[in-house]
Amino acid sequence: MESPAPLRIVSLGGGNGLASLLRGLKRYARASGGAVEITAVVTVTDDGGSSGRLRRDFDVLPPGDIRNCMVALSQDETLLAHLFDYRFASGRGLKGHSFGNLFLTAMTHLTGDFSQAVKLSSEVLRVAGRIYPSTVSNVGLEAILANGRRVSGETRIGRSTERIDKIELRPRKAKPLKDTLEAIARADLITLGPGSLFTSVIPHLLVDGIPQALAASPAVKAYLVNLMTQPGETTNLRASDHVAALLKHAGRSGSRLIDVCVVNSGTIAPRILNRYRANAARPVENDLKSIEQMRIKVISADLVRMSGRSTQDKIRHDPGALSAVVIELAQNGRKLKGKLAS
Numbered sequence: 547m548e549s550p551a552p553l554r555i556v557s558l559g560g561g562n563g564l565a566s567l568l569r570g571l572k573r574y575a576r577a578s579g580g581a582v583e584i585t586a587v588v589t590v591t592d593d594g595g596s597s598g599r600l601r602r603d604f605d606v607l608p609p610g611d612i613r614n615c616m617v618a619l620s621q622d623e624t625l626l627a628h629l630f631d632y633r634f635a636s637g638r639g640l641k642g643h644s645f646g647n648l649f650l651t652a653m654t655h656l657t658g659d660f661s662q663a664v665k666l667s668s669e670v671l672r673v674a675g676r677i678y679p680s681t682v683s684n685v686g687l688e689a690i691l692a693n694g695r696r697v698s699g700e701t702r703i704g705r706s707t708e709r710i711d712k713i714e715l716r717p718r719k720a721k722p723l724k725d726t727l728e729a730i731a732r733a734d735l736i737t738l739g740p741g742s743l744f745t746s747v748i749p750h751l752l753v754d755g756i757p758q759a760l761a762a763s764p765a766v767k768a769y770l771v772n773l774m775t776q777p778g779e780t781t782n783l784r785a786s787d788h789v790a791a792l793l794k795h796a797g798r799s800g801s802r803l804i805d806v807c808v809v810n811s812g813t814i815a816p817r818i819l820n821r822y823r824a825n826a827a828r829p830v831e832n833d834l835k836s837i838e839q840m841r842i843k844v845i846s847a848d849l850v851r852m853s854g855r856s857t858q859d860k861i862r863h864d865p866g867a868l869s870a871v872v873i874e875l876a877q878n879g880r881k882l883k884g885k886l887a888s
Contacts, residue, residue, distance in 0.1 A: 570869025584675030
């Protein structure tokens with residue numbers, strides 16, 4: 547008897563949010579012996595920190611978010627995974643760089659191809675899935691603010707105190723990998739986020755062919771709403787405002803971009819919230835009725851986890867709780883595809 551096809555999940559995002567989701571999904575992929583297939587599509591517009599320095603010095607795509615995802619999907623507790631995350635605390639020219647970023651940069655120069663470097667590095671780490679950059683074009687971000695001013699570069703955009711009206715890629719014509727489009731077409735579930743709305747999630751929708759592929763895919767499409775607003779970038783934006791920004795940037799494909807929104811219903815300790823509020827960050831207001839009026843289903847769950855020392859706790863998505871919701875959505879997506887095919 548032929549084995550059923552694996553449950554296919556494609557996750558688009560970047561930064562810590564996507565890595566948290568992948569860390570939770572990895573457990574299902576490894577426990578199922580291949581019955582769950584994970585594909586991560588990672589944004590490549592970072593221009594700050596170690597990634598920005600390597601990008602400027604070696605003319606490579608920024609490796610940082612890719613490295614985070616590789617470590618998140620790697621075999622637990624391996625020396626190589628810890629090595630990829632190791633960051634040099636001193637050393638002329640080395641301080642601030644992570645070993646994994648340097649490894650990816652070296653592998654890119656050896657192979658002459660960033661996507662091939664990611665593939666080979668993933669094999670070294672024995673990751674539980676596939677990881678693709680959203681594009682191999684050397685692109686940056688430009689924001690048009692509500693006051694009409696333009697701001698270039700992901701780092702500067704993230705620091706903006708003015709509301710962001712629109713994000714664009716520079717140069718505009720960026721192509722996705724063929725493998726990415728194929729994964730989207732075969733998926734049972736496609737997730738957007740969690741992650742910085744304008745600098746980690748929306749950039750995927752600006753790559754030629756990706757919003758069209760998302761709209762055409764029979765998969766369930768879910769937006770995983772952030773827990774907290776991001777000072778400057780999403781100050782005062784409600785969950786429905788996040789959704790509206792995604793639909794707007796997807797253009798004509800926006801009407802078929804999101805089927806489900808996943809929001810947090812868990813509580814956060816007041817002492818931690820007070821510290822975040824001091825930095826102009828607040829929980830995202832989950833205005834559920836407004837989202838439902840967009841004909842988007844809402845799923846609420848306790849998704850929050852505190853990480854770090856008790857006095858320095860950070861508000862993060864709980865990988866286990868978030869991935870459990872995502873797996874259930876993927877199973878529903880498989881059933882829906884079956885009905886459409888019959």
